[in-house]
Amino acid sequence: MGIFSKFFGALKKTKDAISKKISQIFVGELDDDFYEELEYVLVSSDLSVEASSEIVEEVKKLAKKNKVKTEEDFKKLLRQAMTDILTLDEDEDTYPTLYTIVGVNGVGKTTAIGKMAHYYKSHKKSVLMVAGDTFRAAASDQLTEWSKRAGTRIVKYGEGVDPGAVVYDGIHSAIAKHDDVVLVDTAGRLHNKVGLMEELKKISKIISKEWSDRVQTYLVIDATTGQNALQQVEMFNEIMPLDGIILTKLDGSSKGGVVFAIAKKYGIPIKFVGVGEGIDDLEPFNAKEFVENIV
Amino acid sequence: MALFGTLGEKLNHVFSKITKKGTLTDLEIKNAMREIKLVLLEADVNYLVVKDFIAKVTEKSTGERVMKSLTPGQQIIKIVNEELTALMGSTNAKLTVASKPPTVIMMCGLQGAGKTTMCGKLAKMLKKQGKKPMLVACDIYRPAAINQLKTIGKSVDVEVYDEGTAKPEKTSLNAIKYADKKGYDTVIIDTAGRLQINEELMTELQNIKKAVNPSEILLTVDAMIGQESVNVATTFNEKLDITGVILTKLDGDTRGGAALSIRAVTGKPIKFCGVGEKMDDIEPFYPDRMASRILDMGDVLSLIEKAQANYTEEEARKLEKKMRENSFTLDDYLVQFEQLKKMGSISDILAMLPGSNKLKLNENAIDEKQLAKNKAIIQSMTKKERQDPDGIKGSQKKRIATGSGTTIQDVNILLKQFSQSRELMKQFNGKKKGGLAGMRLPF
Numbered sequence: 249m250g251i252f253s254k255f256f257g258a259l260k261k262t263k264d265a266i267s268k269k270i271s272q273i274f275v276g277e278l279d280d281d282f283y284e285e286l287e288y289v290l291v292s293s294d295l296s297v298e299a300s301s302e303i304v305e306e307v308k309k310l311a312k313k314n315k316v317k318t319e320e321d322f323k324k325l326l327r328q329a330m331t332d333i334l335t336l337d338e339d340e341d342t343y344p345t346l347y348t349i350v351g352v353n354g355v356g357k358t359t360a361i362g363k364m365a366h367y368y369k370s371h372k373k374s375v376l377m378v379a380g381d382t383f384r385a386a387a388s389d390q391l392t393e394w395s396k397r398a399g400t401r402i403v404k405y406g407e408g409v410d411p412g413a414v415v416y417d418g419i420h421s422a423i424a425k426h427d428d429v430v431l432v433d434t435a436g437r438l439h440n441k442v443g444l445m446e447e448l449k450k451i452s453k454i455i456s457k458e459w460s461d462r463v464q465t466y467l468v469i470d471a472t473t474g475q476n477a478l479q480q481v482e483m484f485n486e487i488m489p490l491d492g493i494i495l496t497k498l499d500g501s502s503k504g505g506v507v508f509a510i511a512k513k514y515g516i517p518i519k520f521v522g523v524g525e526g527i528d529d530l531e532p533f534n535a536k537e538f539v540e541n542i543v
Numbered sequence: 544m545a546l547f548g549t550l551g552e553k554l555n556h557v558f559s560k561i562t563k564k565g566t567l568t569d570l571e572i573k574n575a576m577r578e579i580k581l582v583l584l585e586a587d588v589n590y591l592v593v594k595d596f597i598a599k600v601t602e603k604s605t606g607e608r609v610m611k612s613l614t615p616g617q618q619i620i621k622i623v624n625e626e627l628t629a630l631m632g633s634t635n636a637k638l639t640v641a642s643k644p645p646t647v648i649m650m651c652g653l654q655g656a657g658k659t660t661m662c663g664k665l666a667k668m669l670k671k672q673g674k675k676p677m678l679v680a681c682d683i684y685r686p687a688a689i690n691q692l693k694t695i696g697k698s699v700d701v702e703v704y705d706e707g708t709a710k711p712e713k714t715s716l717n718a719i720k721y722a723d724k725k726g727y728d729t730v731i732i733d734t735a736g737r738l739q740i741n742e743e744l745m746t747e748l749q750n751i752k753k754a755v756n757p758s759e760i761l762l763t764v765d766a767m768i769g770q771e772s773v774n775v776a777t778t779f780n781e782k783l784d785i786t787g788v789i790l791t792k793l794d795g796d797t798r799g800g801a802a803l804s805i806r807a808v809t810g811k812p813i814k815f816c817g818v819g820e821k822m823d824d825i826e827p828f829y830p831d832r833m834a835s836r837i838l839d840m841g842d843v844l845s846l847i848e849k850a851q852a853n854y855t856e857e858e859a860r861k862l863e864k865k866m867r868e869n870s871f872t873l874d875d876y877l878v879q880f881e882q883l884k885k886m887g888s889i890s891d892i893l894a895m896l897p898g899s900n901k902l903k904l905n906e907n908a909i910d911e912k913q914l915a916k917n918k919a920i921i922q923s924m925t926k927k928e929r930q931d932p933d934g935i936k937g938s939q940k941k942r943i944a945t946g947s948g949t950t951i952q953d954v955n956i957l958l959k960q961f962s963q964s965r966e967l968m969k970q971f972n973g974k975k976k977g978g979l980a981g982m983r984l985p986f
């Protein structure tokens with residue numbers, strides 16, 4: 249069991265579920281009925297109908313070409329096709345970097361920041377948290393608690409303050425103290441709320457004006473989310489170009505299959521997965537292992 | 544399996560090969576059901592629920608006579624919509640009141656579903672109804688969760704009881720004694736979010752339930768949830784025998800297929816919806832609205848109803864014949880305008896059409912002033928001109944413009960629109976597309 253042990257644990261149920269379902273439908277003939285059922289199996293993990301049917305078409309072709317007979321060989325093909333989708337080009341992390349964490353309400357942004365802080369600290373980086381959620385009741389208390397747990401500095405104001413002001417001060421504090429990693433928390437917002445998305449645009453402008461080093465914007469997606477995740481990506485990406493996805497709550501029974509459609513359509517890589525509520529329940533994403541643990 | 548267009552469009556496509564009306568054939572139904580299946584899956588209805596639903600609707604549709612005033616596609620939508628609405632139950636926004644106060648309402652759900660906010664909304668709603676609610680903070684795990692509830696309590700002016708991170712069952716029991724003493728008639732217990740597969744935390748909920756015997760156990764579910772809705776709802780229901788469901792974040796643009804899934808697997812009513820971040824943003828659950836939302840078809844059914852009421856069969860048949868014969872004239876165009884007006888304002892109708900929320904509506908197409916203008920233009924033409932618009936010359940155009948109080952440009956635009964419409968109809972005829980008399984807009 250390596251660094252992915254928790255991840256394995258979290259995904260094991262998933263693997264069992266999908267693997268078992270495939271075994272159930274894998275009874276000899278790889279005919280149309282089989283492939284239709286396979287599509288259902290994939291859809292049941294929140295892969296979009298489109299992504300599922302494309303994957304199915306692909307493996308169907310390959311299975312025919314390679315004259316696949318056994319269940320294990322077939323699963324191998326399927327795994328390969330799925331891994332290919334999630335394998336995307338990414339640039340190396342350099343420091344200092346300012347990470348802005350965005351997403352809809354309750355997906356786990358603040359928690360992800362707490363865990364990221366711990367992650368970067370354990371990689372010997374100095375970390376600053378910026379409490380940019382000045383909207384939700386007690387949001388900055390929540391982040392403060394995480395800064396204590398992770399042992400990092402935090403810049404925060406009270407509720408109702410302009411988040412732009414907090415971000416501004418946070419950035420200048422980080423520059424003054426030469427922090428390697430700045431983690432900006434933002435209020436949860438539904439992506440179809442124009443006003444709130446405008447606010448995010450303002451924050452984004454302040455960042456690009458005040459912070460001259462590397463910036464990354466990560467969208468947090470709850471693994472239980474269905475197809476609406478695609479809308480979330482679309483709209484957030486329009487306001488602040490997204491560099492990565494953080495997929496949370498993979499310790500549940502959800503599969504997070506919607507990331508396949510996201511990867512296909514937007515080419516945005518998954519950076520981290522959240523596998524619990526503890527401070528080290530965050531792991532860097534690895535496509536091969538993610539897929540191997542699904543199928 | 545390309546995914547584009549609305550259910551309405553897809554069904555129209557499915558039915559484009561059907562020329563005769565009558566009863567729906569098995570093949571027609573099968574093809575239509577395939578499209579409906581996709582729509583439901585894209586709306587995050589659980590695939591097992593989809594399979595079940597499709598089987599049911601197929602049975603209902605088999606041998607069903609297509610009503611004269613509807614296209615087969617509309618007929619199917621009608622059946623699907625009715626079935627979906629029925630499945631989702633009735634509007635049921637009543638909370639059970641305990642025979643001996645205080646009434647206890649216990650909230651439960653996954654992390655981040657929106658329980659704490661919903662507690663505040665329920666408290667405010669109850670206050671408005673003349674009740675005296677109290678809140679209890681039992682999320683002892685998430686950092687600052689108790690503070691969050693306290694802040695919310697303050698904003699709706701409702702007392703929040705807490706015992707820090709003491710055991711939730713103990714806190715809630717004491718809370719009820721406290722409420723009794725203070726004369727509060729309703730107690731709302733906020734609990735920590737938890738995964739339904741976490742045995743330990745599910746036991747905690749069972750213990751709270753045992754301790755306080757709630758009148759309502761409400762499962763709060765994020766409307767954006769995907770296929771897992773079924774596992775989540777089933778497990779919470781099995782462990783706690785929930786009394787109802789609350790859907791949150793419906794102010795987002797999710798289609799909310801979970802509503803159907805949860806209802807189907809638990810049989811428990813969906814009582815309320817969260818529709819915003821403000822404490823007033825709570826609504827009763829409307830099954831019919833939810834059905835059209837899941838199908839992404841606006842209020843297409845009311846459109847169908849209106850069409851049925853207003854568009855006589857006679858008119859429909861005449862028009863269809865003209866289309867078949869390619870003898871559609873500006874007179875018929877005028878009748879269509881009148882027809883549209885009878886059915887309500889054009890923008891109303893377009894708003895009801897499937898997909899119009901996504902569609903960037905062509906402003907010209909919904910301009911009623913434009914409609915009136917077009918009417919005036921046609922009415923200023925001679926009979927011959929109306930029969931043969933292609934023969935209208937420059938000088939005639941000038942006369943028509945003056946007569947209708949418009950400009951030559953307006954006349955040109957109308958003529959162009961007309962010829963486009965006619966072109967469109969020719970194409971339909973070419974494909975032997977039938978049954979389009981009912982609803983097809985001539986734009």
Ligand SMILES: Nc1nc2c(ncn2[C@@H]2O[C@H](COP(=O)(O)OP(=O)(O)O)[C@@H](O)[C@H]2O)c(=O)[nH]1
Pocket residue numbers: 351352353354355356357358359360436496497498499500521522523524525529654655685736738
């Ligand atoms: N089980 C589990 N819960 C999580 C995970 N990440 C966050 N949460 C919980 O989800 C809830 C919402 O998290 P929060 O960080 O406040 O979300 P935010 O509104 O996006 O900032 C909290 O109860 C967190 O403890 C995860 O990976 N697994």
Ligand SMILES: [Mg+2]
Pocket residue numbers: 357358359381387434435436
């Ligand atoms: Mg937060």
